[in-house]
Amino acid sequence: MTRLVGYTRELTPGAGTEADAADLTAAGAVRVFTDGATTDPRKRPGLAECLAFLEPGDVLVVSSSAQLSHAVTHFLSTLTGLSDRGVQFRSLSEPALCTDAPSGAGPTEVFAALEALRRRLVSVRTRAGMASAAASGKRPGRPTVMTPEKVAMALELRRLDRPMTHIARVLGVSPNSVQRALDHLPRTL
Incomplete structure (x- = not known):
């Protein structure tokens, strides 16, 4: 007798597994094993328990x-x-x-599905890394060239009606960097 056994895990913290578990139960799973979001996806007790539970024909x-x-x-x-x-x-x-029924999928469809899986897993790992960095107080992306001292100097030069290109040349940065830094300041000029 063929048993359907379900497995799901929380891909991102806070996403939960309830919706996936409900979908698997609706598909006919007699039991659903779950894992929460962990720091190491290779250590999943729910998956280990699920794999041990499976028997030939399942x-x-x-x-x-x-x-x-x-x-x-x-x-x-x-x-x-x-x-x-x-x-x-x-x-x-x-x-x-x-693998449980002939899907009629040719090699092209299988390779496309594997590539889509690879992209999805890269996205999941990237989001997890960014969330981890944000939790530790780090901001992703390239650091700004405009230090607080440069912003203060740019603000003072702007108050003297100097053009952006002149301010950028004095500070040794691009005019766009100066513009972005000044745009983020309150409008008290």
Whole structure:
């Protein structure tokens, strides 16, 4: 008898797993294993428990392949391990990656789905890194060339009606940098 067993994880902190778990239950999953957002996606007790629970003939169901793996190589090795144990795989959002029924997907569709998975996983890791940096007080992006001293000098030169190009030349920065820095100041000129 084929059992559908679901798995999901919280891809970003605060996103929750309730909606995915409901989708998996609606798809027929008899049990849904979950993992919360962790700092290391390779250490997921819910996934380990899910993989141990699966038996030959079962189908592992996920709402998206990104829920299952943190990298495409991990995804492929997990699918290989499942196949070796006689367990099938089904993704609700990527039918080209399913192994439980003939999807009719050719190599092009499979490769396109794997590339989409890779892009999604890169996006998830990037957002997690930016959230981590913001939590530690770091601001992503290139640092500004306009120090508080340069902004004060630019403000004083602007009050003397100097043109932006002159101020930029004096400070050794671009006119756009001066303009951006002065635009962020309150309008008390």
